[in-house]
Amino acid sequence: MKKLINTADSVVEDALNGMAAAHPSLRIRDQVVYRAEGPRPGKVGLVSGGGSGHEPLHAGFVGYGMLDAACPGEIFTSPVPDQIIDATKAVDGGAGVLHIVKNYTGDVLNFEMAAELVEDVEVASVLVDDDVAVQDSLYTAGRRGTGATLFVEKIAGALAEEGAPLGEVARVAGEVDERSRSFGIALTSCTTPHAGKPTFDLPETDVELGIGIHGEPGRRRAPMVSARELAGIAMEAIHGDMPLHGDLLVMVNGMGGTPLMELYVVFAEVAAFVKGKGARVSRSLVGNYVTSLDMQGFSVTICLLDDALTRLWDAPVETPGLRWGR
């Protein structure tokens, strides 16, 4: 598999160097991505992180109105406590720091260890677990954090920018997670630079339903069908878990290797489904935001909005990956 890399071992560092070169608004130190201007006194700091390979998540969301720092790990591997401790200390403006953690065993362990080890900074944490493909039970590690991470980072970021205290930022971040659900479908697997070949084989005739964002197989394999039918499968899974009503924030997210045109084909079907349930697409996002390297496929993430959340979603944001209103 051809890859635009120098070496598999240096790909994360090389990409971060490229981000720094492309975006003067960012500073990169010891594999942590910061806002160049540093912490603002009295503002709650937002730190997230996770494996690399999901770009623009998380580093692409560092900037005004979203994150203060992102800790990228190796590809699909959570960051280490040292990165998270450095980031937490550096972004504290005296109002404490919120850790936004996707629910994966490694992410949870490393963020927990960092939160325990960091001194003199008040730390709160929100766990994102929006993927309805995984049953939340004693028999799993709980639902995965996927697309809703972007919603949490955007809305909590806007609230922090307004000067809300840590407790409130954490509460609203948790509320966004509770009101959000996702479901993903893959047309192909992805290829990590180290492995050099697809993580799993998926014939032309099949898709994987209920995938996460690490190139792992999904809940089950099914025959390839039309965009309308695939969108229907994703929407039924979401609607079955969280009945859709009222104003919705709807993201159709590409997994990294899917043309934007096809994502819009999916969005049309998603919008029709929403209308059919008597709900309304109030805000939308279509593009590659929470990716899985070069995987082809999509995920749908839906958040039940209210006026307060809508206002925070609309608030200005200025990051490499998301930018409006400023």
Added chain:
Amino acid sequence: MDTMDTLDTACFVAWFEEAARLVRRDRDRLTELDAAIGDADHGTNLDRGLTEVIKALAESPPDTPVQVLTSAGATLIRRVGGASGPLYGSVFRQMGKALRAPVTLAGFSAAFEEGVVALERLGKAALGDKTMVDALAPASRALALAVRDGVGVREAFEQAARAAAEGAQATIPLQARKGRASYLGERSIGHEDPGAASAALFMAALATVAV
């Protein structure tokens, strides 16, 4: 060789050197096991972590077995990332805390058990969840039985390695209940757990340590 033999610092360093060698040798196998039910990086990550462990042990040579375990545990926690870094790191760090000099087989066995308990607590995993615990808990039990039966260190370590290897094989028919493989539900059945497989390599390495 009897149960009164003691394990010195060199034994512990040799344990990690051999574990690093075995993981390097089996790196692609571990990654392929992980590709089947996880995210295809276990071999790469553990290889990178153990390379760092060996480097740290060479840069600051430890004076005691406790220092070997503390150094290895801290390196794995601080440098590996993922779940396997903190989980393996906690085993060795807790083992280091519990170890008393001079290290007899009984002392090793008791400290190892505490390491496995720390692992179960941190990972919230129990025997049968299709994790590292499925290799390490049987190994711990084998060590305890060896102490009770008064067998020699070499034989005890070989029994622990065998128990770990059998435990790893026994994960094949299990459905994962912890970690990333749990997302696959029933589809995780039929695959050896990569964490249990690497844990078996750690125990295989222990069986080669000269006393």
